[in-house]
Amino acid sequence: MGTAGHLRHVGIRSRDIPRTADFYAKVFGLTVVDAPLSGQGAVLSDGVMNVTIVPIVEEPITAGPFVEGSEPIHLGFVVSDLAETFQACQELGAPILAGSIGRDPVLPGVIPSHSFKVADPNGNVVDVIADPNHWKGTRI
Numbered sequence: 001m002g003t004a005g006h007l008r009h010v011g012i013r014s015r016d017i018p019r020t021a022d023f024y025a026k027v028f029g030l031t032v033v034d035a036p037l038s039g040q041g042a043v044l045s046d047g048v049m050n051v052t053i054v055p056i057v058e059e060p061i062t063a064g065p066f067v068e069g070s071e072p073i074h075l076g077f078v079v080s081d082l083a084e085t086f087q088a089c090q091e092l093g094a095p096i097l098a099g100s101i102g103r104d105p106v107l108p109g110v111i112p113s114h115s116f117k118v119a120d121p122n123g124n125v126v127d128v129i130a131d132p133n134h135w136k137g138t139r140i
Contacts, residue, residue: 007049008048008049008050009049009050009051009052010049010050010051010052010075011051011052011053011054012051012052012053012054012120012122012124013053013054013055013056013057013122014053014054014055014121014122015055015056016121016122017039017040017041017042017053017054017055018039018042019121020042020053020120020122021035021042021044021053022092023092023094023120023121024044024051024053025044026088026092027085027088027089027092027094027118028046028077028079028085029046030044030045030046030051031044031045031046031047033045033050040054040055041053041054041055073124074124074125074126074127075120075124075125075126075127076101076126076127076128076129076135077126077127077128078129078130078131078132078134078135078140079128079129079130080130081130082111082112082113082114082115082116082128083111085128086111086112086116086128087111089118089128094118094119094121095118095119096116096117096118097116097117097118097119097125098117099112099116100112100114100115100116100117101115101116101117101127101128102115103117114129114130114131115127115129115130115131115134116128
């Protein structure tokens, strides 16, 4: 058995690094901790995990946006105010993919009460949930 590891970094490839950094900062309140003047990357953090945004160097096998449920990877965020986060996604024009992480349909004019799925500017699926105990083995 190996030593105990602690996940602290996730990398996202992007064609538009500033737009992607802006999405994660405005929607989830991540802080930009490094953004080289070259624009070839950005690092954002919640104080425990960092999200590094780097350029796409090769075309993906399947171009996004992905159909929710077929994506090769997705992220999950616990938020303190689901309605505020949902509205921030709408203001940025981010596609809401489902009205819950269980893939319930998005109901027009209804703000989800428990969770939802949204696509980031690169088509990556992001689960958003208000329950801090949802993902077993994690803590905030």
